[in-house]
Every structure is written in C-alpha cells, then in structure tokens.
Amino acid sequence: MREKILIIEDDPAIRNQLKTLLEGNGYLVEILSDFTSAAEQIKSFSPHLVLLDIGLPGISGFDICSQIRAFSDMPVVFVTSSNTDMDELNSIMLGGDAFITKPYNTAILLAKIASLLKKAYPISGEEAKDGMKLTWRGASLHPEKSTIEYNGQEAELTKNEVKILYCLFQHAGAICSRNDLIDYLWDSQLYIDDNALSVNVNRIREKLASLGLEDFIKTKYRQGYLI
Amino acid sequence: MSTAQYLKNRLPFLLVNVLCMVLLSVFLLLSGNSADSVFLILSVWVLILAAGLILSCIYRKREMDRLLAMTEQLSDRYLIAEVMKKPGRAEDQVYFRILKMAEKSMLEQVNAVRREQKEYREYIEQWIHEVKTPITAIRLQCENQRSDFSRELLAELEKVSQYTEQALYYARSEHAEKDYSIREIRLSDVVHQAIADNKYLLMQNHVAVEAEQIEDTVYSDEKWIRFILNQLIANAVKYRTEHPCIQIFSERRGDTVHLCVRDNGMGIPPEDLPRIFEKGFTGQNGRKRQNSTGLGLYLCRRLCGRLGIGICARSDESGGQGTEIVLSFRVDHFMRQVSD
Numbered sequence: 335m336r337e338k339i340l341i342i343e344d345d346p347a348i349r350n351q352l353k354t355l356l357e358g359n360g361y362l363v364e365i366l367s368d369f370t371s372a373a374e375q376i377k378s379f380s381p382h383l384v385l386l387d388i389g390l391p392g393i394s395g396f397d398i399c400s401q402i403r404a405f406s407d408m409p410v411v412f413v414t415s416s417n418t419d420m421d422e423l424n425s426i427m428l429g430g431d432a433f434i435t436k437p438y439n440t441a442i443l444l445a446k447i448a449s450l451l452k453k454a455y456p457i458s459g460e461e462a463k464d465g466m467k468l469t470w471r472g473a474s475l476h477p478e479k480s481t482i483e484y485n486g487q488e489a490e491l492t493k494n495e496v497k498i499l500y501c502l503f504q505h506a507g508a509i510c511s512r513n514d515l516i517d518y519l520w521d522s523q524l525y526i527d528d529n530a531l532s533v534n535v536n537r538i539r540e541k542l543a544s545l546g547l548e549d550f551i552k553t554k555y556r557q558g559y560l561i
Numbered sequence: 562m563s564t565a566q567y568l569k570n571r572l573p574f575l576l577v578n579v580l581c582m583v584l585l586s587v588f589l590l591l592s593g594n595s596a597d598s599v600f601l602i603l604s605v606w607v608l609i610l611a612a613g614l615i616l617s618c619i620y621r622k623r624e625m626d627r628l629l630a631m632t633e634q635l636s637d638r639y640l641i642a643e644v645m646k647k648p649g650r651a652e653d654q655v656y657f658r659i660l661k662m663a664e665k666s667m668l669e670q671v672n673a674v675r676r677e678q679k680e681y682r683e684y685i686e687q688w689i690h691e692v693k694t695p696i697t698a699i700r701l702q703c704e705n706q707r708s709d710f711s712r713e714l715l716a717e718l719e720k721v722s723q724y725t726e727q728a729l730y731y732a733r734s735e736h737a738e739k740d741y742s743i744r745e746i747r748l749s750d751v752v753h754q755a756i757a758d759n760k761y762l763l764m765q766n767h768v769a770v771e772a773e774q775i776e777d778t779v780y781s782d783e784k785w786i787r788f789i790l791n792q793l794i795a796n797a798v799k800y801r802t803e804h805p806c807i808q809i810f811s812e813r814r815g816d817t818v819h820l821c822v823r824d825n826g827m828g829i830p831p832e833d834l835p836r837i838f839e840k841g842f843t844g845q846n847g848r849k850r851q852n853s854t855g856l857g858l859y860l861c862r863r864l865c866g867r868l869g870i871g872i873c874a875r876s877d878e879s880g881g882q883g884t885e886i887v888l889s890f891r892v893d894h895f896m897r898q899v900s901d
Contacts, residue, residue, distance in 0.1 A: 345694050345698065347695075347698035347701075347702075348694065348697055348698045348701060351698060351701035351702050351705055352701060354701075354705045355701060355704065355705055358705065389690075415690040415691070415693035415694055415697070416690050417784060418740060419740045419741060419742055422742070423742070435693075435784075436693040436694065436696070436697040437693055437696040437697040437700050437718075437722050438697065438700075439754070439757045439758060439760075440700070440701065440704050441757050441760075442754060442757055513707070513709070513712065514707065516764065517707070517760075517764075520756075520757070520760050520764065521757070521760075523753045523756075523772075525756065525763075525769070525770035525771070525772065527764075527767060527769055528767075
C-alpha cells in the first residue's frame with residue numbers, strides 16, 4: 335500500500351517540486367492550494383501524513399494543525415522558513431510531530447517522513463520481513479540481516495555493501511550512475527568517495543562470485559552500474 | 562573641583578574686599594581712630610572673610626564631588642539630569658536647564674537610532690525568511706533533476722544558504738533575546754545533519770569525511786550546534802589542501818564531552834591562533850584567499866558563549882596537521898539523573 339501525503343504550501347514552485355520528489359520516492363501526493371476550508375478538504379483526502387507550512391495567506395499553519403488535531407492523530411510535519419524558537423515551541427504544543435526548516439535537506443525530510451509513517455502505521459513482523467527482502471535474478475538481498483542469498487547459500491555483507499546493493503536492487507534493470515550511488519550512500523550517512531565505491535563494488539563482486547553469481551553487476555562505461 | 566581654580570574665580574570678590582578695607586582704613590584713620598583699632602577691625606574682617614571662603618569652598622567641593630561620583634556610577638551618564646537635585650544657585654540653574662535640554666536631544670537621537678536599528682534587523686530577518694523560499698525551490702528542482710550541472714549548482718546553493726544563516730545568526734547574536742531551547746541531543750544526529758547540509762560542497766571538493774566515533778549525548782540547542790558545525794565544515798573546505806579530509810569525533814573526558822572537528826588543511830599560523838575568534842580577523846590565511854569575512858568563527862564563539870560551551874582551536878602548521886576545533890560540553894549530572 336502506498337502512503338498518501340498531503341502538501342499544504344503556498345509557494346507553487348516548492349509544492350510542485352515537493353510533489354515530484356515525494357512521488358519519486360513512492361508516495362501518493364495531494365496538494366492543497368485553497369486554504370479556506372482546509373479541515374474539510376483534509377478530511378476528504380484522508381492522508382497518512384501532512385506537510386504543513388506555517389506562513390500561509392489568510393491562515394496560519396498552527397490553526398490548521400489544531401483543526402487537524404480535532405479529528406485525527408495523523409503525523410503533521412511543519413516545514414517553514416522561520417526558525418525561531420517560539421515557532422518551534424508552538425508547533426510542538428499544538429501537536430506537530432516534526433519541525434523542519436527551509437531550505438530543507440531532502441534526505442533529512444524523507445528520512446523524517448519515513449520514520450513518522452513507520453511509527454504511526456506500524457506493519458506487522460511478517461510483512462516487515464517480506465517488505466525488506468529484495469529479489470532480482472534469483473538473488474535475494476536481506477538488508478535486516480545484511481546478507482545476500484543465492485541458491486540457498488548466504489554471504490555476509492558490510493554496511494557499505496548492503497547499502498550499495500540495496501540501491502542497485504531498487505533500480506534493478508536500469509543503470510545506476512556512480513554519482514547517484516554516492517549520493518544515496520551519503521544520505522545514508524556513509525561518506526564514501528569515488529575510489530572507495532570502486533573498492534566496495536569489487537568486493538561485492540568477489541562475494542557474489544563465491545556464491546556462483548558471475549557478472550551480476552555490470553559496469554557501463556562512463557554511465558554507472560547495472561544489475 | 563580644584564581649590565586653586567575656586568579661589569581664582571573668587572578673585573574679583575577678594576579685590577573688592579581689599580579695596581573696601583583700604584577705603585575703610587583711610588576713612589577711619591582720617592576720622593581720628595588709632596592704628597591699633599583699625600588693625601583690629603581689619604584682622605576681624607580678614608578672619609571672617611577667610612572662614613567664609615574656606616567653608617563655602619569645602620561645601621561646594623563636597624557637593625561637586627558627590628555629583629561627579631553619582632555621574633560616574635550611572636551606566637547611561639547622559640541621564641544625570643534626571644537623578645541630580647535641582648540646584649539653588651542662579652547660574653547653576655541655567656546649567657541645569659542646559660543639561661536637561663542636552664539630555665532630551667540625546668534621548669531623541671538614541672531612540673531614533675535604536676528604532677532604525679530594530680527596523681533594519683527586522684527587515685533583515687524578514688528578508689532572510691523570504692529568500693529561503695526560492696532557495697528551497699531551486700534546491701528541490703536540482704534534486705529532482707540530478708546531473709553534473711545540478712550537482713555543481715547544489716554545491717553553490719549550499720554556500721548561499723550558509724551565508725544566509727550566518728546573516729540571520731549575526732542579526733540575532735547582537736541582541737540579548739533568548740532564542741534557544743536546551744534539550745538532550747545526540748551529537749551524532751547533529752553532526753550527520755551538518756554533513757548533509759554541506760553534502761554537495763564536500764563531494765564536489767572530494768573531501769573525505771570520517772564521522773564514526775560519535776556516541777555521546779549532550780544538553781544543548783540543536784540548531785545552534787548545527788550552525789556552528791556548518792561554519793567549521795565550511796572553513797575546513799575553504800582552507801583545504803590536497804586530499805582533504807575531515808574527521809569528526811567525540812570523546813568524554815571526566816566531566817566534559819569534547820566534540821572535535823579536525824581537518825588536514827593549511828592550518829593556522831601560531832601568531833594568528835590567539836586571535837581567530839575575534840570579529841573581523843582574517844589573518845594570513847584570509848589574506849591569501851580573499852574571501853574570508855572574519856565572521857564565522859567570531860559567531861561560533863559568541864553562540865558558544867551564550868550556550869556555555871567551550872571552544873578552542875589547535876593547529877600545527879609546520880607538520881601539515883591542519884586545524885582542530887574542539888567544542889567542550891559540560892556534563893550536567895543533575896540533568897542526567899532527572900532524565901534517567
């Protein structure tokens with residue numbers, strides 16, 4: 335099931351780009367552009383999470399938040415350009431779940447959204463395990479155990495290797511550029527440079543070869559990696 | 562008040578007295594009085610005159626000294642006319658009126674300047690909040706269409722946000738308003754956020770980042786620490802040498818937690834080291850690089866001072882060891898016990 339996120343933001347450029355970003359990360363996104371009857375519209379959208387700007391024309395995000403709290407416990411993330419202490423305090427008092435200041439870091443924003451959704455809508459253990467497992471051409475990656483499995487054999491992976499494989503599995507069948515991979519690793523707090531990436535990929539290839547998987551990761555010259 | 566000057570000012574009065582004495586003696590001698598009685602009258606006159614002069618001098622001196630001391634104790638000395646008693650003498654009253662008038666015009670000026678300054682500060686804060694919207698929009702656009710071009714743009718954009726934040730904190734640090742909230746923060750969270758803020762800048766300049774050994778938690782304000790770390794990371798990138806590397810780690814030493822930011826950049830010459838936290842100080846490195854404002858580290862120390870964090874710098878230029886900035890947080894046992 336894809337989670338629905340509602341964006342309440344008055345700047346058209348930001349809300350459209352935010353929509354693209356969130357849709358690119360697998361969420362269903364709605365935009366609220368008429369702020370007069372916010373509460374009714376939010377009820378009819380019934381989103382899983384709301385991204386709320388504080389400075390809206392005609393109404394403050396704080397008011398909308400207290401209106402939401404009157405009927406729902408859904409996670410509310412305040413995104414705002416004012417980072418005064420008062421605003422942060424207000425947002426907590428009114429039941430906001432997170433407070434992120436512009437210009438926000440997309441990696442931090444996405445991580446926050448994911449963790450709030452996970453907390454608010456927990457998935458059962460079985461589902462979680464299946465949801466985590468990724469399979470491609472007979473090889474299954476288990477990020478929670480940090481292992482890769484092929485033909486009933488398992489190989490242990492390091493933190494870096496799991497993240498690299500996770501990114502490749504998510505883009506399975508498409509080329510993943512080295513820069514995108516490095517971006518993804520940095521967003522996961524693994525600060526790896528170009529050389530270290532090559533070293534890690536070679537180590538993964540050795541491990542895969544020991545499982546009998548030859549040529550699983552192909553190098554596309556000047557483009558990136560492909561599985 | 563000098564006694565000599567006081568007597569000098571009384572000179573015309575004394576001369577009139579002497580003249581009167583001479584005239585009186587001449588008159589008394591001519592009307593047949595003996596020289597002895599004239600001498601007696603004159604000595605009594607001189608005695609009374611001297612006593613009066615000395616007493617009034619002491620009294621005035623004491624009065625003036627009190628006024629001087631009162632003025633020196635005032636923090637805003639131009640307000641003395643509000644505190645002092647209205648004087649009794651005719652000339653003093655004129656001076657008092659002049660003081661009052663001067664004070665009034667001074668107050669008007671001070672208030673006008675204060676109001677202007679406040680309006681300007683509010684405008685700056687407003688402007689910063691407004692400029693953040695387009696920065697956010699450009700950032701999102703670049704992140705949605707990643708290419709080598711957008712990566713370079715993102716690195717520049719990180720500098721832009723850094724400079725806007727600096728302006729905001731500069732505007733805020735100049736006045737005593739409280740804008741922080743102390744809570745328990747995990748240092749690793751703040752460090753990773755600060756690295757994420759400078760991600761493209763670091764990647765573009767091929768800076769190796771090590772930030773693994775950060776386990777401690779401290780009580781402080783998250784966004785201020787993040788700002789300080791951003792400044793330190795930006796400096797490390799600005800003054801990098803070949804194969805740049807930044808290490809960030811924390812360690813606990815007795816009652817303090819140290820958060821160290823170490824780089825292998827060009828280092829700081831020993832003669833500059835004691836002054837790097839001064840406002841506007843750019844030093845030899847700043848002159849070499851041309852784009853140093855002398856504000857970053859000054860703001861860091863100011864914010865640290867307000868948060869009660871120690872900040873110090875170590876550098877070994879000769880060995881090419883780069884610079885190490887250490888933030889030291891005091892461990893608050895009471896807070897720890899309460900939260901446990």
